[in-house]
Amino acid sequence: MAQSKVLMIYTGGTIGMIEDPETGVLTAFDFKHLNNQIPELSRIKVDLTAISLGMPIDSSDMNPTIWQDLAELVANSYDQYDGFVILHGSDTMAYTASALSFMLQGLQKPVILTGSQLPIGTIRTDGKENLITSIEIAANKDKNDESIVKEVAIYFEYALYRGNRTTKVSANAFEAFLSPNYPELAVAGVEINYKTNALFQSSQKELTLNCEMDDRVALLKIFPGFSTKVYKSLFDNNNVKAIVLETFGSGNAPNNSEFHTIIEEYIESGGIVVNITQCYTGSVEQGKYANSTVFNKLGVISGKDMTTETAITKIMHLLGNFTDRDEIINRFKNNIAGEI
Numbered sequence: 511m512a513q514s515k516v517l518m519i520y521t522g523g524t525i526g527m528i529e530d531p532e533t534g535v536l537t538a539f540d541f542k543h544l545n546n547q548i549p550e551l552s553r554i555k556v557d558l559t560a561i562s563l564g565m566p567i568d569s570s571d572m573n574p575t576i577w578q579d580l581a582e583l584v585a586n587s588y589d590q591y592d593g594f595v596i597l598h599g600s601d602t603m604a605y606t607a608s609a610l611s612f613m614l615q616g617l618q619k620p621v622i623l624t625g626s627q628l629p630i631g632t633i634r635t636d637g638k639e640n641l642i643t644s645i646e647i648a649a650n651k652d653k654n655d656e657s658i659v660k661e662v663a664i665y666f667e668y669a670l671y672r673g674n675r676t677t678k679v680s681a682n683a684f685e686a687f688l689s690p691n692y693p694e695l696a697v698a699g700v701e702i703n704y705k706t707n708a709l710f711q712s713s714q715k716e717l718t719l720n721c722e723m724d725d726r727v728a729l730l731k732i733f734p735g736f737s738t739k740v741y742k743s744l745f746d747n748n749n750v751k752a753i754v755l756e757t758f759g760s761g762n763a764p765n766n767s768e769f770h771t772i773i774e775e776y777i778e779s780g781g782i783v784v785n786i787t788q789c790y791t792g793s794v795e796q797g798k799y800a801n802s803t804v805f806n807k808l809g810v811i812s813g814k815d816m817t818t819e820t821a822i823t824k825i826m827h828l829l830g831n832f833t834d835r836d837e838i839i840n841r842f843k844n845n846i847a848g849e850i
């Protein structure tokens with residue numbers, strides 16, 4: 511079998527930093543000298559090409575335009591490579607992974623996002639293992655010469671997760687990500703152990719690029735005592751096309767008639783309201799309690815067990831690519847890339 515070809519795309523984040531041994535200052539890594547920095551890379555049996563996507567950024571500066579650039583880069587080089595690794599800051603990695611899972615539908619090859627908590631040039635870095643194993647996963651094929659992973663995934667600290675199921679859970683532990691409502695796709699030990707039953711298989715055989723994103727989306731996290739006076743202005747369909755409500759437990763919010771009227775009027779004017787839970791695990795079940803039954807009557811859409819990152823990027827994607835409200839709602843309710 512010929513060596514797999516992997517394209518590695520560097521966007522920034524801690525992983526791409528090296529520490530000046532004299533000053534201790536962190537500076538962005540020069541990818542032209544990748545093999546000098548990580549000599550182990552020359553021992554991986556992969557034909558690796560590394561490129562940078564513009565100036566390296568802290569992933570707090572990530573945005574839909576860069577998601578588009580990334581998705582286009584993958585789509586335009588899709589036929590030349592067997593897999594893709596995206597080096598990304600961990601802070602917004604779960605948003606980028608979710609967005610790419612909607613932009614790149616019908617993937618038959620892996621797109622693996624990884625990063626690190628410590629820069630690659632520091633002695634205790636987690637970056638080397640994350641990078642090397644991600645490249646292996648991006649290159650791995652089965653006995654029929656097909657990619658094992660055919661979706662957007664995040665590899666971090668010995669585990670591979672579905673990108674649109676993942677959330678950042680720690681600012682300092684090496685185990686920075688978890689997938690609270692879906693099993694790991696693979697675990698890396700002495701060998702990489704793929705959980706084949708958990709891997710996504712798109713019903714679409716050809717890759718389609720759906721790059722448009724509409725950023726007229728808001729997120730409202732409900733808390734005891736939240737004031738409708740403070741948040742009323744958000745519910746304006748001229749500026750905000752969809753609102754993601756992060757509610758309590760299985761989808762509950764205060765039984766506040768003023769809030770219900772605001773939602774009702776917003777939906778009547780064409781706005782879309784979706785309901786996801788603030789809980790780390792579990793799902794929205796509108797109607798389980800009286801405090802959520804009203805949402806069914808008002809036309810609030812249950813986001814079931816979607817993560818916040820997924821609900822936001824999915825609605826951005828749907829508003830960007832479709833105009834018919836019913837179609838947007840219908841697509842929101844159904845799985846696109848294994849996110850529900």
Ligand code: ASP
Nearest residue numbers: 523524568569599600601
């Ligand atoms: N602030 C950094 C970023 O997200 C943190 C990291 O890379 O882990 O770009």
